[in-house]
Amino acid sequence: MTESGGTVENAQESEVTVERRGHVLLMGLNRPAKRNAFNLAMLDQLAVAYHELETDDDIRCGVLFAHGDHFTGGLDLAEVGPVIGEDGLTFSRPGRRDPWRKDGVWTTPVVAAVQGWTMTLAIELLLAADIRIAAADARFAQMEINRGIYAFGGATIRLPRASGWGNAMRWLLTGETYDAREAYRIGLVQEVVEPGRQLDRSLELADAIATRAAPLGVKATLASAHRARLEGEEAAFARLETDMADLFATEDGREGLQSFIERREARFTGR
DSSP: OOTTSSOHHHHHTOSEEEEEETTEEEEEEOOGGGTTOBOHHHHHHHHHHHHHHHHOTTOOEEEEEESSSOSBOOBOHHHHHHHHHHTOOOOOSTTOOOTTOOSSOOOSOEEEEEOSEEETHHHHHHHHSSEEEEETTOEEEOGGGGGTSOOTTTHHHHHHHHHOHHHHHHHHTTOOEEEHHHHHHTTSOSEEEOTTOHHHHHHHHHHHHHHHSOHHHHHHHHHHHHHHHHHOHHHHHHHHHHHHHHHHTSHHHHHHHHHHHHTSOOOOOOO
């Protein structure tokens, strides 16, 4: 069996494994022999998985993880470098969304689980996720600056916001390696767990979101946060009361109120 519960044969067929567990979509980076370095096929397959994550209403949360000992060593520059130099990384083909979430508002949350080497664009995948869990053996490095380029997946924008200016520049400008404890200190990850527990813990959180939280409320929450990021706080504030009124008018909104009155657990359906 693979870490995600699929068969070994299925895992070997794809650079990214995709599996559904109830309302949770598991997306697994699957080039363990190459430390899960991103080649063009992996980039494309992950973009397809993220499109499924965001467009299928039956999916309420995603979990991003990696097969093998390492999350990812970053880009396979020998294959991907020339493409970046010519056209950059684009995910504009039909049926794809940018896994680094630079392409607009998102409404489906992602929990990310990392272990081993978590380098360059891997850190930016974490910053694009919503909750991040790290194994205690995880090692992080934003080392683009040492390769003659810079972090172009969003870290220059998101890491200062998440970690503070000084903490972000400490690692963005040196390219040095830091550990899971430092990642936790600066807010890059929300929990550090024993090695081997990172996927289980991420699944626990994803299941809580998918089964106990109101699906429409989750989508509205994430969309509001993205709207504030993309359009500014004023635009996000302007939508709060309208969105709340819309949610109260849904079946889930009425169920939430009724369950509160009856002092029982709510049974949400996403309608």
